[in-house]
Amino acid sequence: MKERYESKEVELKWQRIWADTGAHNTDTDPSKPAFYCLEMFPYPSGKIHMGHVRNYAIGDVIARYKKMRGFNVLHPMGWDSFGMPAENAAIKNKVHPTKWTYENIESMKAQLNRMGFSYDWRREVTTCSPAYYKWNQWLFLKFLEKGLAYKKRSFVNWCGSCETVLANEQVIDNKCWRCDSVVVQKELEQWFFRITGYAEELLKGCDELKGWPERVVAMQKNWIGRSEGVEADFAIDGSDEKIRIYTTRPDTLFGATFLCIAAAHPLAAKFLSEDKLSGLKAIYGDVEQKEGVFTGKYAINPVNNEKIPIYAANFVLMEYGTGAIMSVPAHDQRDFEFAKKYGLPVRVVIVQEKDGKPSELKEAFEDDGYLVGSGEFSGLSSSDARKKIGKFLEGKGLGKVTVNYKLRDWGVSRQRYWGTPIPIIYCEKCGVVPVPEKDLPVILPEDVVFSGKGGSPLLDASEFLNVKCPSCGGSARRETDTMDTFVDSSWYFVRYCSKKDEHPFTKENINAWMPVHQYIGGIEHAVLHLLYSRFFTRVMRDLGLFGFGEPFENLLTQGMVCKETYKCAEHEWLFPEEAKDGKCVHCGKEVEKGRVEKMSKSKKNVIDPDALINRYGADTIRLFSLFAAPPEKDLEWSDQGVEGASRFLNRIWSIINKNSSSASAVGQIDMKALSPQSAGLLRKTHQTIRKVTVDIDREYHFNTAIAALMELINEINPFAPASEDDKRVLAFSLRSMLLMIAPFTPHMAEELWEAMGQKQSIFSEAWPQWDDELAKENEVELVVQINGKVRAKLSAPAGLSDDAASKMALDDERVKPFVEGKEIKKIVVVKGRLVNIVAV
RNA sequence: GCCGGAGUGGCGGAACUGGCAGACGCAAGGGACUUAAAAUCCCUCGAUGCCUAGCAUCGUACGAGUUCGAUUCUCGUCUCCGGCACCA
DSSP: OOSSOOHHHHHHHHHHHHHHHTTTOOOOOTTSOEEEEEEOOOOOOSSOOHHHHHHHHHHHHHHHHHHHTTOEEEOOOEEOOOSHHHHHHHHHHOOOHHHHHHHHHHHHHHHHHHTTOOOOGGGOEETTSHHHHHHHHHHHHHHHHTTOEEEEEEEEEEETTTTEEEOGGGEETTEETTTOOBEEEEEEEEEEEOGGGGHHHHHHHHTTOTBSOHHHHHHHHHHHOEEEEEEEEEEETTSSOEEEEEESOGGGGGGOOEEEEETTSHHHHHHSOHHHHHHHHHTTTOSSOOOEEEEEEEEEOTTTOOEEEEEEETTSOTTSTTSEEEEOGGGOHHHHHHHHHHTOOOOOOEESSTTOOOOOOSSOOOSOOEEOSOGGGTTOBHHHHHHHHHHHHHHTTSEEEEEEESOOOEEOEESOSSSOBOOEEEETTTEEEEOOGGGOOOOOOSOOOOOOSSSOGGGGOHHHHEEEOTTTOSEEEEOOOEEOHHHHTTSHHHHTTSOTTSOTTOHHHHHHHOSBSEEEEEGGGTTHHHHHHHHHHHHHHHTTSOSOSOSBSBEEEEOOEEEEEEEETTTEEEOGGGEETTEETTTOOBEEEEEEEEOOGGGTOOOOHHHHHHHHOHHHHHHHHHHSSOTTSOEEOOHHHHHHHHHHHHHHHHHHHHTHHHHTOOSOOOGGGOOHHHHHHHHHHHHHHHHHHHHHHTTTOHHHHHHHHHHHHHHHTTOOOOSHHHHHHHHHHHHHHHHHHTTTSHHHHHHHHHHTTOOSOGGGSOOOOOOHHHHOOSEEEEEEEETTEEEEEEEEETTOOHHHHHHHHHHOTTTHHHHTTSOEEEEEEETTTEEEEEEO
16 A cells, blocks of 8 residues: 555546446346436536536435445436537537537546546437437427427527527526527527426426425426416407407406507507507517507407507517506506506506505505405405406406416527427428438438528538428428427436437336436526426326326535636736736736636636646545535635645545554454443444434535544544454444545545455445444533523533433532522423523 | 525534534644655634633624524514516
8 A cells, every 4th residue: 555645546546447347337126226316417518617526526426325325326427419519619610510529528528537427328328419319309299299399480589699599598688598699589480399288287296396495496486487367358449359468467457547469469560550560579578668659449448348548568578468468557567657658547446455545656556455446346355356357257258267377388499500400391282291200310411511601501401401201202391490409408317217229218217217316407407407307207208108297306406616706907807826916917906806706717717627636636626525515505616625625535545554454453342341442433433424324315415424524534543553452443433434435535435445455346335334322422511501501511421310410410519609599490401411500 | 576595703614303603624823843844743713801720701694582592483674695577
């Protein structure tokens, strides 16, 4: 055994052994309980970053721990490898996306292996491979058969820079989630998935997500956005036509003083010239301004036959409800502002107190209250009125009670090359024809030109584009749009259950592993990916592929990896090395120590995992990133903290080195003959096993588990064995410590395990067990409080009765002065911990 | 505005169902070893006060409350972070 710990040598050695022995391969095994540990797969950008390191380190500890606890663990990894960066690289550097992507995968895979992550690579999923995306296409056809995929013309979020359509979820603050350019509305023919058909079920299912962070469930619920209300018909004065509006406040129906329709509403085009409407459409969805145009028409309020003007307004959304609203300025702030702007009347129909009087409003009164000026409904509470007015409208055939969702159908078409071709053919005679299953996969042609200008390169790929119609054999044209990459990631977790050469929907494989027991990934996917996956899983269930609807039983959203930043007034963000002695190296100005921010290239506070691995080794990085914070919280990267982790590993190394002669001691420990020193170490060891196990099992609090191991090391360090029993205790303690640290720092654990004379991999060992009896302290520190204040600490035998503890406390010299001459009202005893004497 | 979450030493963070606040680590200070440095090891480390080997008082954002006892529970206030936001 070497004197010094050489991380690189040790780590490469064990990585080679693991690969050679197939240590991380998993096959189904009915004799053991299954555990599916999954981390969100990365986009293969070419280099891993600290966020990946943290995410995958957490997953790896869980996988290795569960394996030692006797589970058959599935721990796969793959590549979310379709998407725009590959295409952008093709345009910029003239590299084909295929070559670029696969090279990136190779280098990232090497990095992941260098971190010592325990993946079964036989199950690797690469979404850009035809073998994978064939099944995207197959699922698309099934969606089509079930009416869950359809085409419609609609306004879409369009990113001019990426030249593609974006899903609502990909628009952040009206900007593209990838490139930050402003998103505009554009009308296009698009394929949609009918996720709204599952809105209710997805919402109800939220309550079963017991193993998910509350906030993620809240975000999903919020996104689905269910509301109850009524749809009501307003007749148009002097016409047979009607306008159907949606409202959640039918109790305010008598207060409607005008009506607004979306600019894209079919009737708007009838009443107004395209000229006038285009002005509204241009500011559609603009939160800053509310604009409207009077249509010249009037509507009849169905409850009081009042004539009210109809406006077209930019703030009314065509996608939500019916695309038309009744405007009640007294009880809706938006309508209030609109009414003030255009001089429309405000009529109060809800008052706070029963039988209250309406008064002049400075802003809309949006709370519930009691109805006034509402005919037969006056006097009712808002909630009663909502029900009664709903029924009234239904009874008269003027409307109905309905449920609405903010959730929209999922637009999946992308005007891009690097994605799954949508398996559709357009024939002049037969129309839209799905590609027959036997012709799948529709392969993305390799031989295309990336000009970077306008539209998808597929539009110029004539061999791909021109096909025979599968139905009539006539000449036809392929769909050139490709699928949103979120389709790829909506079912990849099912693909892992089977090996590469097996059919992806082999039921016994899926049932052996799914649902995922522990999913780990970033909070940024709280709605997008997780909602789509829940939707897909339900559709796959309804296709009869398996019997469950929720894909992820437990979800852990790890925090971001952050680091301090430096800023100069003139040169903005600075690299740490640009801030010498608090001065900017470029201009000499004072450097401002910025906030701790998420690592990002633009803020110049990233740390390169490669550099750290070379300097400290993978185990040190793993240990630090698990120790510095609990997994769900943000982690602040600290160079000194890494040093500390490295020191700790060196300490372990030298302790094993120093004690190599005792380390292999075996045999029964004679409990009765133990020295106090040995008894103490034995007790501490059992306590540590208990603490580490409980901390990992409860919320994966690795930081406190590691802290407990550090305490144990601190106690082992000065231990000098004098007898054979001492050696046996020490050996037991060292072995337990290594077993417990193994999931965190697997390479070092294997090496030291071997150095202790063990022949098998440490991961074939069972997790150590503790004995509550041996973990018990025989002396406890009894805290004595008088009126809640600590006055003394006594050493007492464990298992003392309440009475004996009270007596002991009262007899103590330090306690006496505080109770003398006072009446003892009460004595509270917490067993083995505390006595509180209440004296007045 | 609405919905989440958080606020504890110089710093990252501990404290299980209400029972010793500050585990563990980092930084800092002191010491040992060394020709010297690094590495390593040992000690100190919330604040204040005092008759300074000790003891007392204060202390978990702030203000109340419940309780023998509150970082933990309840109510109110402030600040910060995240998400959603014309969804009728």
